[in-house]
Amino acid sequence: MKICKLYFHLGEEEDIFVNNHKGFTLLEVLVATTIIFMLITTMVPLTTLLTKERKLASENLILANMLHDELQPFLWNNKSAPKQFQKKVNSKKVIFSFTREDDFIKGCVKWTNVKNKGDSICLYGLPQE
DSSP states (O other): OOOOOOOOOOOHHHHHHHHOOHHHHHHHHHHHHHHHHHHHHHHHHHHHHHHHHHHHHHHHHHHHHHHHHHHHHHHHSOOOSOEEEEEEETTEEEEEEEEEETTEEEEEEEEEOTTSOEEEEEEEEOOOO
């Protein structure tokens, strides 16, 4: 049994194709930059939206707490409602109003939120007799 060994000589033309990767690297760079730009174009609007929503939730919480605190004198000390006044909270004009509805005292706060839309919160309390 005779073993036959075959040798192939790679010519110069084939060496050029084997060692020339310039087109492949350009394609890699284009794909990578496309992925990076896609991430940037989705992440920037998402972060701005999340920041606005976080500020909106924070405003709501702060003003609901302030409304609760302002409502307490009407409930405990039998102050007369209707009353309306303004305060500046975080450089925003906030309007507090208190009215009597049946046996309850209704306290509301109105302001312009982060999205430049009017917003309000109302709480009801039963005065101490």
